[in-house]
Amino acid sequence: MKINTTQWVLLGVAAMLAAGCATSMHPDEARTKAAAMMKASFKDRGQAKVTRIDQDDMQKNCSIYSGGNVMPKDLAARLEKAQQALIKYPADGKLLGDWKAGERVAQAGVGMQFSDNPKNPAGGNCYACHQMTKAELSYGTIGPSLYNFAKLRGYGPDIQRYAYGKVYNSQAFSACSSMPRFGHAGILTEQQMKDVVALLMSPDSPVNK
């Protein structure tokens, strides 16, 4: 026997101490280390650069207040206000495009992945997360159903403006929403956003049938 009894006991105590003392890292430290580790663990590929790991104020705060850690109301209000200031409404004042084109935007799921051709337009992929029409049964449940959106909310200019603003920057109305900021992040063009807003708002749109 190479290790005697005293050494075993000492080893045992050391192991117990190690187990007992090893507490979780402070979440702030874990986040700082995670960000640094991620920067070193990814590489640029096509349009997806490593700078995508960097966070803006909203992303940083939403990462902190997640996993059961609830964001204080005043911080949420401050973030929403900051995001509202970033919304650019169309210069021509027209918020509604063509709902048929909007349906195509809502269906399309590609865009901004390193596997996507940046020359092709991105989609809105609304159906990934929302029910929208009766006809499309393949819809996700991350977001609420938008079926009969304007029929229930009204077709007026204030709701049109809300719908456009929501698609442009979802965070402006509910901080830390899971919905991408389609206008703010440059995912959709102004025309594409007008078209999906028409899909939500037009009385002829299957959304409101």
Next chain:
Amino acid sequence: MRKTVVIAACMGVAIGFASGLALSQQDKSTIEEIERYRQALADGNPADLWEMRGEGIWKQKRGPKNASLEKCDLGLGPGVVKGVYTVLPKYFADSDKVEDLESRLVTCMVTLQGLTPAEARKDPFGGPGKKVAMDALVAYITSQSRGMPMKVSGKHPKEREAYDIGRAIFFHRSGPYDFACATCHAVDNQRIRLQDLPNLLTAKDAQRAYTSWPAYRVSQGELRSFQWRLYDCFRQQRFPELEFVSPASIALTMFLAQNANGGVFNAPAIKR
């Protein structure tokens, strides 16, 4: 009494046909049906081909040192393959790092076979017309843990650190879509289109998801490792390209594997 039997029967069905419970004749035949179907699928899982090829590669003398991997310590001592996937990722004193299966294989290719790290990492995933050693080794080694419960350790300080950092990565929102893993995997019973999304923060879903990788993807005709699963979810998350066996990939795997502890490992599986 009758009621107890019925409840027991229902539970037996729900928890995956636990044996020894009183079941009605009809339940039994239904269960046998399903079991037969499952068996047929299992028998026909093309992952078998990867497993067989992997066993060959494990034993084959390769690299500048003309050595096999048979002396590789994957976590339960040199050469032990049986059950080893259930303890990974884990801390290894020789490399002073937490390693998952794929990174440990890279380490052994370097130390035992004399490859450079770049050579060992060169072909992480198979593709059309290209079969890689790594997929085959992963299939073979994981297959030797089938039926055994996951028991990943979080005792060593570096294991705890990996878990904590992995958790932070899971919640890290960034990129043009503001996505984190948590956007799609932190709520029960959600789906994207018709695709069910596991809530990887709960033991039940984490166990079901984690113990079913690697998997033969019918749609891709490839065997996909857990490293590939992470790589592809980061792609969908609009992140840049995850480097194979990178520290972030291992930390995230540590977080998910520990969440799956207690789940019975059941892969290589077959998926759509």
